[in-house]
Amino acid sequence: MENQKPIIATASLAGCFGCHMSLLDIDDRILNLIELVEFDKSPINDLKKFTRHCDIGIIEGGCCNSENIHMLKEFRKNCRILISVGECAIMGGLPALRNGIPIRECIEEAYWQSPSVKGHNPEMILPNDQELPMLLDRIYHCHEIVKIDYFLPGCPPRADLLYDALVSIITGTEMKLPYEVIKFD
Amino acid sequence: MKPPIPEITDELEIGEQVYQVTMVEIVHGIIKKYGSNPTRLMDILIDIQSEFRYIPPLVLAEISKELNISNIDIEQTISFYHFFSTTPTGKYTVYLNNSAVAYMMGREEVAQTFEREVGCKFGEVSADGMIGLFSTSCIGMSDQEPAALINGKLFTRLTPFRVKEIVRDLKALKHIDEIIVEGLGDGANALPEVHSMVQNNIRKKGPILADGYKAGEALKKIVKMKPDDVIAEVKASNIRGRGGAGFPTGMKWEICRNSPGDEKYIFCNADEGEPGTFKDRVILTEYPKMLMEGMALAGYAVGAKEGILYVRHEYGYLQKHLEKVIEGGRKKNYLGKNICGREDFDFDIRIQFGAGSYVCGEESALIESAEGKRGEPRDRPPFPVESGYLGKPTIVNNVETLCSIVKVIVHGAQWYRSMGTKESSGTKVVSISGDCKYPGVYEIEWGFSVNDVLEMIGASDVQAVQVGGPSGTLIAPNEFNRTLSYTDLSTGGSIIIFGKHRDLLKDVVLNFTNFFIDESCGSCSTCRNIPIHLRTKLEKILNARGVDKDIQEMLEWAKILKASRCGLGQTAANPIVSSIKNFRPLYDQKIQHGKDFDSSFDMLKAVQESCDAVSRVPHVH
Numbered sequence: 139m140e141n142q143k144p145i146i147a148t149a150s151l152a153g154c155f156g157c158h159m160s161l162l163d164i165d166d167r168i169l170n171l172i173e174l175v176e177f178d179k180s181p182i183n184d185l186k187k188f189t190r191h192c193d194i195g196i197i198e199g200g201c202c203n204s205e206n207i208h209m210l211k212e213f214r215k216n217c218r219i220l221i222s223v224g225e226c227a228i229m230g231g232l233p234a235l236r237n238g239i240p241i242r243e244c245i246e247e248a249y250w251q252s253p254s255v256k257g258h259n260p261e262m263i264l265p266n267d268q269e270l271p272m273l274l275d276r277i278y279h280c281h282e283i284v285k286i287d288y289f290l291p292g293c294p295p296r297a298d299l300l301y302d303a304l305v306s307i308i309t310g311t312e313m314k315l316p317y318e319v320i321k322f323d
Numbered sequence: 324m325k326p327p328i329p330e331i332t333d334e335l336e337i338g339e340q341v342y343q344v345t346m347v348e349i350v351h352g353i354i355k356k357y358g359s360n361p362t363r364l365m366d367i368l369i370d371i372q373s374e375f376r377y378i379p380p381l382v383l384a385e386i387s388k389e390l391n392i393s394n395i396d397i398e399q400t401i402s403f404y405h406f407f408s409t410t411p412t413g414k415y416t417v418y419l420n421n422s423a424v425a426y427m428m429g430r431e432e433v434a435q436t437f438e439r440e441v442g443c444k445f446g447e448v449s450a451d452g453m454i455g456l457f458s459t460s461c462i463g464m465s466d467q468e469p470a471a472l473i474n475g476k477l478f479t480r481l482t483p484f485r486v487k488e489i490v491r492d493l494k495a496l497k498h499i500d501e502i503i504v505e506g507l508g509d510g511a512n513a514l515p516e517v518h519s520m521v522q523n524n525i526r527k528k529g530p531i532l533a534d535g536y537k538a539g540e541a542l543k544k545i546v547k548m549k550p551d552d553v554i555a556e557v558k559a560s561n562i563r564g565r566g567g568a569g570f571p572t573g574m575k576w577e578i579c580r581n582s583p584g585d586e587k588y589i590f591c592n593a594d595e596g597e598p599g600t601f602k603d604r605v606i607l608t609e610y611p612k613m614l615m616e617g618m619a620l621a622g623y624a625v626g627a628k629e630g631i632l633y634v635r636h637e638y639g640y641l642q643k644h645l646e647k648v649i650e651g652g653r654k655k656n657y658l659g660k661n662i663c664g665r666e667d668f669d670f671d672i673r674i675q676f677g678a679g680s681y682v683c684g685e686e687s688a689l690i691e692s693a694e695g696k697r698g699e700p701r702d703r704p705p706f707p708v709e710s711g712y713l714g715k716p717t718i719v720n721n722v723e724t725l726c727s728i729v730k731v732i733v734h735g736a737q738w739y740r741s742m743g744t745k746e747s748s749g750t751k752v753v754s755i756s757g758d759c760k761y762p763g764v765y766e767i768e769w770g771f772s773v774n775d776v777l778e779m780i781g782a783s784d785v786q787a788v789q790v791g792g793p794s795g796t797l798i799a800p801n802e803f804n805r806t807l808s809y810t811d812l813s814t815g816g817s818i819i820i821f822g823k824h825r826d827l828l829k830d831v832v833l834n835f836t837n838f839f840i841d842e843s844c845g846s847c848s849t850c851r852n853i854p855i856h857l858r859t860k861l862e863k864i865l866n867a868r869g870v871d872k873d874i875q876e877m878l879e880w881a882k883i884l885k886a887s888r889c890g891l892g893q894t895a896a897n898p899i900v901s902s903i904k905n906f907r908p909l910y911d912q913k914i915q916h917g918k919d920f921d922s923s924f925d926m927l928k929a930v931q932e933s934c935d936a937v938s939r940v941p942h943v944h
């Protein structure tokens with residue numbers, strides 16, 4: 139890493155982008171970060187494909203469909219260090235509320251029953267185009283699918299936590315984890 | 324069975340007359356029997372369940388009205404206990420034990436025969452509503468497995484052949500008491516009021532189980548003593564609780580005596596839910612007088628006038644027997660008013676039955692349950708000795724503890740201390756089951772080594788011994804020289820032997836882990852969640868998908884369980900942790916070496932349901 143800046147990639151799987159927002163919430167320190175790193179595939183720069191091997195992959199959100207699984211595996215292949223960021227990536231988060239409810243019921247609720255669609259889908263269509271990702275039977279935590287190196291908890295993790303973690307990894311220093319940072323009630 | 328219509332539902336026989344009564348009338352009758360007292364909700368629900376073989380949802384409103392408690396209060400109690408059901412469970416309800424020992428003794432074949440003969444799966448009721456098949460946790464018959472409860476009656480040592488006979492009789496609508504048994508059990512099991520095929524299997528008697536017990540001897544002695552002196556004698560004996568936790572009994576009594584309050588209660592804990600334990604059942608059968616004398620003694624010592632004998636639902640077949648003993652005790656003036664002629668000594672006992680829940684054996688959960696609520700352990704402090712039943716100072720003692728104290732009083736603390744070891748005085752009644760020649764109940768002095776035990780029970784080719792039930796320790800032959808005592812291998816009484824041919828991880832560790840998952844009350848997020856993750860990992864390892872890191876993670880996660888509120892959660896990882904510690908090669912044989920991660924994820928399986936839902940062919944690459 140000495141001669142060249144470390145490269146970071148990020149992805150949002152079954153998440154709300156709140157974790158990405160938190161990353162942007164580091165205020166002017168984002169300028170420091172830009173000094174320290176380069177970004178590859180990420181919604182931040184809208185790069186859709188990996189252009190090179192990366193040092194750090196940041197994953198927001200768990201896996202709710204087949205596309206999430208492919209993306210996560212892609213990240214594992216292309217990143218030296220992979221970090222699960224936020225409740226959704228680590229434990230499923232809000233999307234995991236559907237765990238335990240039969241998929242058929244979820245789909246019917248989404249396309250037939252919920253107030254915004256009720257009466258607007260007279261042919262009772264359920265999306266089944268081969269192009270669409272397939273829903274998984276439940277939300278999977280990222281570490282159930284690939285090996286994850288670090289976990290940063292929170293919903294979203296505080297900007298400080300994200301920033302400090304990145305700086306620690308990049309500079310190879312030990313991270314300070316004061317009680318306030320990992321206390322959630 | 325068609326759900327009974329709310330109007331005419333039953334025939335009530337009074338003398339020669341047969342009356343048609345409505346469901347509501349029956350429910351009212353039951354509620355009245357318990358004085359419309361909301362703290363007796365358990366008894367009310369138990370009676371309703373046994374009357375209709377389920378709790379019809381439409382009676383909830385009646386109960387709610389009569390007891391002046393909310394529907395939700397009733398529903399949460401109902402939903403907590405295994406033996407309450409809001410859907411019909413069949414005219415005959417079969418509960419087949421699913422403990423590790425039951426499987427070892429042939430449960431699988433017995434279960435299959437039930438399913439074939441009855442024509443439905445476990446968890447279902449036959450199409451004609453006649454017979455319901457259900458699984459249940461250990462029912463306290465480990466020395467005579469496989470065993471099942473059918474409408475409260477016990478059927479032990481089941482074989483596929485016996486199951487066929489039983490189902491044939493059930494289909495012929497025989498009364499449960501007419502269904503043939505090979506013969507009645509020994510001792511009091513053969514009394515008309517018990518009429519059970521259960522065997523005591525008492526293999527070794529010590530001072531507690533000795534013949535020649537004279538009822539009332541201890542009581543006659545203490546009425547001449549000051550309560551403080553009784554407590555001093557108990558303290559001097561160094562006796563510690565026999566229910567598992569091992570708290571010094573004298574100290575418990577002293578704290579309770581000194582707790583302010585004029586109403587105090589004595590609970591005898593006969594919940595005996597730890598798989599592999601059945602010694603309290605034998606004491607309840609053969610030595611109930613001694614037990615009740617012990618309760619009265621405790622009452623005298625701490626100043627309590629009421630005792631509650633909390634008995635697990637599975638031992639309901641002993642109800643008439645126990646009631647008769649209480650009645651007899653009153654006649655002899657060992658219970659009731661002015662006991663043994665002492666003016667200020669009143670004490671009486673009522674029996675409280677549970678409804679199927681292991682955690683109710685935890686003392687504060689036991690009290691909650693006896694108050695008619697869900698059996699959820701309380702936060703402590705305050706401890707029951709300060710604030711227990713109905714908020715009053717309460718003593719909870721195990722069946723065997725109370726019996727031992729009767730002997731301490733009769734023969735003196737000095738005598739008692741001469742048995743056992745320095746820290747663990749006296750004897751211990753243990754329940755031994757599994758792969759050995761002579762399963763049953765043994766009373767031994769503390770200080771016996773595991774080797775001594777194995778020799779005594781005729782066990783050879785032993786692979787492992789589980790001491791103290793699933794929450795105890797699984798030990799390997801290199802530790803068989805360890806001793807049973809509070810300072811080494813502590814046990815509430817269960818010892819299970821596993822022969823060389825057993826698959827320890829699958830047949831034992833997985834079964835025990837499932838037991839804790841089934842029995843968690845769900846209050847603590849640790850106890851509600853972590854055992855499930857541990858099971859997932861264990862299954863992954865059993866399916867040859869595990870890696871070394873899975874073992875490490877299990878050990879790490881197990882530590883978090885220690886933050887749980889009660890002993891159930893705190894020990895729920897013990898089967899896994901102690902088997903990793905003592906049987907590591909079994910794990911190492913199953914994991915994949917040279918691989919640091921394995922996702923056991925299967926895409927095709929994971930998308931099948933959603934693809935089916937929208938009629939789509941999964942494409943996985």
Ligand SMILES: Cc1cc2nc3c(=O)[nH]c(=O)nc-3n(C[C@H](O)[C@H](O)[C@H](O)COP(=O)(O)O)c2cc1C
Binds near residue numbers: 567
């Ligand atoms: C989950 C759980 C189950 C228990 N089950 C029983 C039981 O069935 N019988 C029993 O006597 N003690 C049981 N105990 C221990 C009781 O909480 C309590 O310590 C005991 O009844 C006190 O009596 P003793 O001091 O005479 O042993 C259990 C504890 C826990 C945590």
Ligand code: SF4
Binds near residue numbers: 156231
């Ligand atoms: S953890 Fe919270 S902020 Fe992050 S993706 Fe999930 S819901 Fe959004």
Ligand code: SF4
Binds near residue numbers: 843892
């Ligand atoms: S540890 Fe388990 S059983 Fe005990 S109180 Fe907590 S959730 Fe209930």
